[in-house]
Amino acid sequence: MALKLAVFGNPIAHSMSPLIHQHFAKLHGHEISYERLLVEGSFKEAADAFFSSGGLGCNITVPCKIEAYEFAHELTDRARIAKAVNTLKRIQSADGNERYIGDNTDGFGFYSDLLRLNAPLQQAKVLVIGAGGAARGILPSLLSKEAALSELTLVNRTVSKASQLLQGLDEVLLDRSEAKCRACTFDDLLPDDHYDVIINSTSLSVSKELPKIPDSIYTHAAFAYDLYYTKTGSTVFTDKASSLGVKACFDGLGMLVGQATLSYELWTGVRPDIGATLDYLRSELG
Numbered sequence: 001m002a003l004k005l006a007v008f009g010n011p012i013a014h015s016m017s018p019l020i021h022q023h024f025a026k027l028h029g030h031e032i033s034y035e036r037l038l039v040e041g042s043f044k045e046a047a048d049a050f051f052s053s054g055g056l057g058c059n060i061t062v063p064c065k066i067e068a069y070e071f072a073h074e075l076t077d078r079a080r081i082a083k084a085v086n087t088l089k090r091i092q093s094a095d096g097n098e099r100y101i102g103d104n105t106d107g108f109g110f111y112s113d114l115l116r117l118n119a120p121l122q123q124a125k126v127l128v129i130g131a132g133g134a135a136r137g138i139l140p141s142l143l144s145k146e147a148a149l150s151e152l153t154l155v156n157r158t159v160s161k162a163s164q165l166l167q168g169l170d171e172v173l174l175d176r177s178e179a180k181c182r183a184c185t186f187d188d189l190l191p192d193d194h195y196d197v198i199i200n201s202t203s204l205s206v207s208k209e210l211p212k213i214p215d216s217i218y219t220h221a222a223f224a225y226d227l228y229y230t231k232t233g234s235t236v237f238t239d240k241a242s243s244l245g246v247k248a249c250f251d252g253l254g255m256l257v258g259q260a261t262l263s264y265e266l267w268t269g270v271r272p273d274i275g276a277t278l279d280y281l282r283s284e285l286g
């Protein structure tokens with residue numbers, strides 16, 4: 001019987017997740033169904049209906065990740081740190097009751113994409129722009145011992161959000177590297193500041209706007225990544241970085257596929273390769 005899977009969110013019509021997971025299933029010879037489910041009322045009600053009709057697992061996107069976090073009976077460390085769940089799986093406990101495991105695969109998706117793209121992270125000075133939910137998802141991997149950054153600057157329009165985010169992570173991260181961290185506003189960024197890697201985690205690219213950072217910050221950087229993705233693989237942010245000489249500029253489609261590989265593994269026990277599905281998606285989008 002086909003594994004019953006879905007993605008919940010609002011809006012949801014644009015979600016690429018069905019395409020990605022169907023492609024994984026094709027590559028691995030699995031039979032799945034994967035629907036987009038629009039959540040207009042409570043996430044809990046929608047999820048209860050899905051699981052009681054045989055659902056095995058689901059992805060959760062904006063704005064339901066916090067409700068999914070509250071819905072889960074058990075959380076992975078990643079989900080606990082992110083305080084948000086993007087993947088649920090139904091399991092049966094020893095006493096025969098249904099239980100839901102909540103995971104957050106966004107950070108893994110991001111980090112595995114950076115590794116795939118050979119981002120120069122070791123001993124790097126990294127600028128992360130934006131301190132919302134997306135930044136919360138990616139910061140734990142950037143602050144891990146494995147990434148081994150030398151400095152991380154978190155710039156946000158509302159600096160208190162950036163400071164609170166860094167402070168909150170400091171309290172929960174177990175394998176925190178020695179990276180020096182600071183939170184600042186856009187006005188604190190100086191034209192002479194040097195960052196090897198710049199990452200845009202704001203929602204600005206959606207409306208084709210650029211973060212207010214000095215041009216010279218792009219000029220000094222070797223690698224630029226936008227968490228937003230487009231059909232063409234470039235965003236206003238990666239276009240700007242590229243025009244100012246950044247050699248390696250990428251949108252977030254690889255991160256999207258990366259987070260999906262780990263969700264798929266949670267449901268099926270098999271972790272698909274990012275590259276093969278990324279090529280397929282680009283051709284479908286094109």
Ligand code: ATR
Nearest residue numbers: 130131132133134135156157158161201202203204
């Ligand atoms: P959420 O915070 O709801 O999880 P997100 O997309 O992860 O959403 O984060 C939105 C980010 O984009 C925030 O860092 C936000 O800055 P504030 O915290 O100051 O709101 C940033 N952002 C959105 N619009 C912006 C703008 N016009 N200029 C600068 N930053 C902006």
